[in-house]
Amino acid sequence: MEIIIGRDTETSRLRLVADDQQLLFGETGSVPASVNSRHCSMSFSAKGISLKNLDINSYTYVNGQAVEQKEICLDDRIELGTDHYLLDWDAIKQIAPADIRHLKQIWEEYDTHRMDQQIADRRFNSLRSATGIITMAAIALSITTGRQSVWFIVLYVVAILISLAFTVKAWKDASAVPQKAQQLSRQFQHDYVCPSCGHFLGSQPYELLAQNDHCPYCKKHFIH
Ligand SMILES: [Zn+2]
Numbered sequence: 001m002e003i004i005i006g007r008d009t010e011t012s013r014l015r016l017v018a019d020d021q022q023l024l025f026g027e028t029g030s031v032p033a034s035v036n037s038r039h040c041s042m043s044f045s046a047k048g049i050s051l052k053n054l055d056i057n058s059y060t061y062v063n064g065q066a067v068e069q070k071e072i073c074l075d076d077r078i079e080l081g082t083d084h085y086l087l088d089w090d091a092i093k094q095i096a097p098a099d100i101r102h103l104k105q106i107w108e109e110y111d112t113h114r115m116d117q118q119i120a121d122r123r124f125n126s127l128r129s130a131t132g133i134i135t136m137a138a139i140a141l142s143i144t145t146g147r148q149s150v151w152f153i154v155l156y157v158v159a160i161l162i163s164l165a166f167t168v169k170a171w172k173d174a175s176a177v178p179q180k181a182q183q184l185s186r187q188f189q190h191d192y193v194c195p196s197c198g199h200f201l202g203s204q205p206y207e208l209l210a211q212n213d214h215c216p217y218c219k220k221h222f223i224h
Helices: 089-095 102-145 150-191 206-212
Strands: 002-007 014-018 021-025 040-045 048-053 060-062 069-072 078-080
Touching: 002 089, 014 089, 021 089, 048 060, 102 150, 102 206
Parallel strands: none
Antiparallel strands: 002 014, 002 040, 014 021, 040 048, 048 069, 060 078
């Protein structure tokens, strides 16, 4: 995404143009005439910010040095024209795309936790069915060998113990699991938000967010 930075010739305010959006900043007459209407551009990508001086007859300074093109950081001091008009980063941030790369890890961690919980639930249920199998084995044994068989008693005791263990675990999980799930969900809703408007981005996987390229709420472009 590219922003064209310059002076609005009618009002002498700072003008930023990106895609079909145009924004004016500062008071009327706040930008000196040494700043062109299309003075420089900033390109935003996952690699960083690239600043380009657009007119051979005008000057763009980065930390005091005149540049034609330079990779810059958010805290660099950018000045335009021979009057050294200081560019306001707050204005740039309003139109610049939002970096959402940190959301990838947040999504992956949430997705993994959710999946792990589902797997744990299914494993618990399949293990629980073992009690039924052992009980049936004990009954089968009692039919073939008679009720006095030691194995019948052993199997029955094992079935009762397993059943008890599962009941205790199910009792403990009854409150702990939903609490953990709720905590995870709350944390996710707090973290998985648009860096620009702070709106929760829902259960959209990160890949889908990156594909859509902009926030569905504030329409801010994303760097991904
Ligand atoms: Zn947003």
